Amino acid sequence: MKPVLYDFKRGVLRRSVIAALAIFVLVGVGIAYSTAAAMASAPSLQQPLLYSYIDPGSGDFKLEALLLDPELRPVDGELRYKVGCYNETKLRESLPRGAYSFAEYREALRKLVRVVDEGAARSSGGRVSVAKRVQDLVGLNLTCQLIVNVTTVYGTLTQTFEPLSTQDYHPVKVGNRTVQVMVRVPEPFYRTNIRIANDTIKLPSPLDIGWNEVQQALPSWRTTTVVVGSYTLVVGEALGYVSLSLHTVYTAKSERPLLLASLYSYEDVEFEVYLERSNATGVPDFLGVSDVGRYFERVGVVRSGVSLLELDVGLLKRPGVPVKQFLRVVLLARSGSNTLYAATVQYVSVLEAGLARRLVAAQIASGAGAGVFTAFFPVVALYLVYVYVAKPRAQGALEFVLARPITRLDLYVTRFSAGVLVILASTALFYLALLLSIYYFTGVLLDLHSIVLLYAGMALSFLAYYSFFYLLSTLTAGTTYVVVSVVAYLVFSVLWQLLVALFTVSVGGFAVGIGEELTKALYTSYYFTPAGAYHFMQYYYQVQVGGRTVPAVESVLNPWLVGISISAWIAVPALLGWLVFRRANLSG
Amino acid sequence: MCVSGYSTGIGVVVEVNEVSKSFGRVKALDGVSFAVSNSEVVGYVGLNGAGKTTTIRIAVGVLPPDSGDVLIDGYSVTRDKRRISKLVGWVPELPIFESELRALDYFTYLAGYYGIPAGEARRLGRELLERFGLGDALNRKLSGYSQGMRKRFALAVSMINDPPNFIFDEVLNGLDPQGIIFFRELAVEFRKQGKAVLFSSHILSEVEGIADRVVFIHRGRIIGVYSMDEIRYMARPALLITLTRLDDGVLKVLESYGIPQVVDERRVILRDPKADSSTVISELVSRGIGVEELRKEEKSLEEFFFSLVRKAEGGQL
Numbered sequence: 001m002k003p004v005l006y007d008f009k010r011g012v013l014r015r016s017v018i019a020a021l022a023i024f025v026l027v028g029v030g031i032a033y034s035t036a037a038a039m040a041s042a043p044s045l046q047q048p049l050l051y052s053y054i055d056p057g058s059g060d061f062k063l064e065a066l067l068l069d070p071e072l073r074p075v076d077g078e079l080r081y082k083v084g085c086y087n088e089t090k091l092r093e094s095l096p097r098g099a100y101s102f103a104e105y106r107e108a109l110r111k112l113v114r115v116v117d118e119g120a121a122r123s124s125g126g127r128v129s130v131a132k133r134v135q136d137l138v139g140l141n142l143t144c145q146l147i148v149n150v151t152t153v154y155g156t157l158t159q160t161f162e163p164l165s166t167q168d169y170h171p172v173k174v175g176n177r178t179v180q181v182m183v184r185v186p187e188p189f190y191r192t193n194i195r196i197a198n199d200t201i202k203l204p205s206p207l208d209i210g211w212n213e214v215q216q217a218l219p220s221w222r223t224t225t226v227v228v229g230s231y232t233l234v235v236g237e238a239l240g241y242v243s244l245s246l247h248t249v250y251t252a253k254s255e256r257p258l259l260l261a262s263l264y265s266y267e268d269v270e271f272e273v274y275l276e277r278s279n280a281t282g283v284p285d286f287l288g289v290s291d292v293g294r295y296f297e298r299v300g301v302v303r304s305g306v307s308l309l310e311l312d313v314g315l316l317k318r319p320g321v322p323v324k325q326f327l328r329v330v331l332l333a334r335s336g337s338n339t340l341y342a343a344t345v346q347y348v349s350v351l352e353a354g355l356a357r358r359l360v361a362a363q364i365a366s367g368a369g370a371g372v373f374t375a376f377f378p379v380v381a382l383y384l385v386y387v388y389v390a391k392p393r394a395q396g397a398l399e400f401v402l403a404r405p406i407t408r409l410d411l412y413v414t415r416f417s418a419g420v421l422v423i424l425a426s427t428a429l430f431y432l433a434l435l436l437s438i439y440y441f442t443g444v445l446l447d448l449h450s451i452v453l454l455y456a457g458m459a460l461s462f463l464a465y466y467s468f469f470y471l472l473s474t475l476t477a478g479t480t481y482v483v484v485s486v487v488a489y490l491v492f493s494v495l496w497q498l499l500v501a502l503f504t505v506s507v508g509g510f511a512v513g514i515g516e517e518l519t520k521a522l523y524t525s526y527y528f529t530p531a532g533a534y535h536f537m538q539y540y541y542q543v544q545v546g547g548r549t550v551p552a553v554e555s556v557l558n559p560w561l562v563g564i565s566i567s568a569w570i571a572v573p574a575l576l577g578w579l580v581f582r583r584a585n586l587s588g
Numbered sequence: 589m590c591v592s593g594y595s596t597g598i599g600v601v602v603e604v605n606e607v608s609k610s611f612g613r614v615k616a617l618d619g620v621s622f623a624v625s626n627s628e629v630v631g632y633v634g635l636n637g638a639g640k641t642t643t644i645r646i647a648v649g650v651l652p653p654d655s656g657d658v659l660i661d662g663y664s665v666t667r668d669k670r671r672i673s674k675l676v677g678w679v680p681e682l683p684i685f686e687s688e689l690r691a692l693d694y695f696t697y698l699a700g701y702y703g704i705p706a707g708e709a710r711r712l713g714r715e716l717l718e719r720f721g722l723g724d725a726l727n728r729k730l731s732g733y734s735q736g737m738r739k740r741f742a743l744a745v746s747m748i749n750d751p752p753n754f755i756f757d758e759v760l761n762g763l764d765p766q767g768i769i770f771f772r773e774l775a776v777e778f779r780k781q782g783k784a785v786l787f788s789s790h791i792l793s794e795v796e797g798i799a800d801r802v803v804f805i806h807r808g809r810i811i812g813v814y815s816m817d818e819i820r821y822m823a824r825p826a827l828l829i830t831l832t833r834l835d836d837g838v839l840k841v842l843e844s845y846g847i848p849q850v851v852d853e854r855r856v857i858l859r860d861p862k863a864d865s866s867t868v869i870s871e872l873v874s875r876g877i878g879v880e881e882l883r884k885e886e887k888s889l890e891e892f893f894f895s896l897v898r899k900a901e902g903g904q905l
Contacts, residue, residue, distance in 0.1 A: 006696070006697045006700055006706075007697075392686050395684050395686075395687075396684040397684045397685055397686045397687070399645065399650040399651075399680075399684070400680070400683060400684060400685055400698075400742070400745075401686075401698065401701075402649070402650045403648050403649065403650055403673060403678050403746075404673055404698055404701035404702065405669075405670045405671070405673040405674045405701055405702060406669070406670060406673070406701050407669045407670060408669075410670075582652075583652060585611070585651065586650065586651075587645070587650075587651070
């Protein structure tokens with residue numbers, strides 16, 4: 001085995017180094033966990049797909065959900081729900097005669113609502129499904145309220161679905177049976193009824209955008225006293241409801257169009273989904289069922305419950321812009337001899353991909369992220385130099401090694417290289433643990449450029465520290481080395497920003513724009529510290545993942561000087577150290 | 589005596605040439621020159637601090653000289669360090685290792701510098717360590733080794749490539765009698781194998797019986813190079829006689845009893861006396877020569893060594 005590899009091996013396999021590495025790996029996992037926890041406890045950036053069904057006749061309660069990340073990908077999490085019901089008659093009686101406010105209505109409702117069921121469920125593949133029979137739901141003239149709390153790594157969201165909101169259970173009366181149905185997809189969503197087609201279907205006009213056509217079964221007393229949104233009342237036609245939304249998630253290099261659907265049909269049949277072609281012109285308002293294929297593209301099938309349809313690229317968006325601002329969607333299904341249909345006009349929502357990645361990336365590079373590692377890892381570099389040079393030199397053990405067929409330069413370079421390998425490997429180990437844990441907890445994997453930038457920042461910074469400590473080990477030995485290098489570590493890693501701030505304030509005072517001056521001074525000072533490589537790369541990394549530059553930093557940041565500074569911090573101490581080492585007495 | 593310090597033998601393999609070294613203001617070596625030949629054991633004797641270890645550290649390439657050079661088999665220690673380290677084995681007085689490592693692991697690590705693969709190095713390590721009595725301590729940490737074990741370990745390491753030259757630096761210090769015998773016999777064995785051995789000590793008698801020649805160093809200078817025969821001859825017994833008169837007639841009488849050497853006008857040393865002191869006194873008195881004092885001088889090897897030191901400091905031999 002080559003001595004450098006042996007030195008590397010014994011550097012890594014030291015109990016103290018193994019312990020440090022284990023701690024750093026755990027720190028990496030911990031950082032990933034705390035990153036995920038911080039994100040999960042923040043308000044969610046994405047609504048789930050929801051579908052709920054209550055049959056007051058049998059007491060059947062069904063709840064389906066598809067949890068989504070900010071880029072509309074299924075993500076796992078926990079869903080808690082609470083179903084409350086109240087008696088319509090009692091509610092009417094508790095309200096004042098004549099006009100009353102919405103607040104009065106809500107208060108009366110709140111007093112009457114009785115929780116009939118609650119629970120929690122973990123998702124699998126983002127899907128949650130709850131189906132049970134609740135005896136308390138059995139009864140006539142009941143209206144229900146659903147409160148849903150969804151927690152994923154991307155945050156927590158609580159939604160209340162209650163009467164008089166646009167998110168309500170709506171009745172579907174089929175024969176002598178009336179069920180309460182709630183269908184909900186992330187905004188911008190459009191709901192419509194499912195009807196029976198009489199050979200032709202009525203297509204909504206693009207002018208109908210923003211209208212949610214939902215059969216209203218509100219009692220007449222309520223419609224006369226409360227203004228309820230802008231619903232189109234179509235009595236007696238609905239055989240179910242569907243809520244749809246169209247999205248395209250894009251990056252500079254790709255796009256991912258998709259359609260989200262939540263549907264209830266009185267009969268659980270498969271609906272074919274048709275999307276208006278981008279080049280379709282002259283689409284009539286009334287379209288024969290058999291002509292749908294002339295103007296519409298079949299994009300998939302859905303049935304009662306929640307669905308996510310990945311669409312073909314190009315259906316919704318050309319580079320940069322949606323193909324049409326509004327697209328019509330038609331759902332068709334056969335039910336016996338009848339054709340069921342629903343038709344909506346949809347606004348195409350354009351989402352920029354990378355939000356989740358940016359959130360995670362910012363956390364990784366923060367002081368609570370990789371900053372923890374960069375603050376403490378120089379101690380490992382310090383210790384490695386102690387093990388490789390300072391201690392054996394103080395003991396006189398290097399002479400026995402030097403008596404082998406090597407030159408002093410070989411010995412100097414071998415031990416330096418072994419330390420470099422340990423640093424690169426252990427930094428990679430920590431970083432890998434961090435990234436994989438982040439991926440495990442959040443599903444986010446950074447792009448290669450960002451990964452390389454942050455790794456390079458950490459590794460180069462530690463190499464600069466290592467080189468500097470190596471120089472110190474040639475000038476001192478044993479305990480003296482430890483004292484001197486610990487002081488150097490404290491100055492560069494712990495006190496540096498404070499010293500720079502004190503200096504800046506003492507020179508410029510507390511003037512307007514002190515923050516900007518401090519930033520400039522800090523980044524200027526980073527040219528003169530071994531930690532500079534990390535700070536510079538961290539900045540470039542944040543620009544890479546966030547896409548925004550900081551003018552104060554840009555004004556003092558020169559890529560050439562950054563390169564020279566980093567190279568100098570690594571090479572110069574090592575070279576100066578060699579000049580001392582080549583003539584040094586190694587007898588201890 | 590070989591004043592230049594060079595062996596008269598054929599095949600000089602370790603050649604120390606005008607080596608000087610200072611540590612700060614202290615001049616540790618001042619133009620030191622001597623040589624060791626094949627099949628020769630050369631003792632390197634001097635008081636503590638005389639410069640023996642400094643010379644040896646320079647000779648094995650772990651300390652750069654200020655001036656001068658050491659040639660091993662013709663290769664310069666300052667220019668061909670890698671090569672000379674393959675040609676010379678070194679056992680220091682107090683071998684210091686990175687002692688947190690286990691013996692066989694450290695052996696394997698050091699063998700790596702000779703380009704020996706790990707597997708072969710471990711096999712060789714087991715073989716050599718067992719050969720030198722460390723077979724039951726192969727996997728013991730070096731910090732747990734006694735001084736004798738450390739020297740044996742250093743010897744095993746220096747035998748990695750079985751070099752043709754060996755340097756033992758005060759190797760007998762701190763050893764038990766068994767260890768002393770081991771290293772003395774080893775030096776003799778090496779000589780038989782045709783190796784050149786430099787064997788340093790601060791006790792001349794330690795190298796008696798194994799050294800062919802002895803190089804004496806004092807205060808960084810070579811003060812003499814003698815073969816063991818010369819040393820024994822000069823260290824033989826003598827009578828210091830103080831007479832009432834000293835002339836050629838008296839010297840003639842004394843010549844029949846040994847080798848007279850005049851010290852001053854009334855004192856003479858009778859070296860290698862062939863009779864006891866009373867016989868010599870009776871003979872002198874019978875011839876009318878007054879004997880004021882007769883002192884028997886029996887010089888040991890160490891006394892000889894100290895007499896060299898005294899001479900080097902300006903005194904009499």
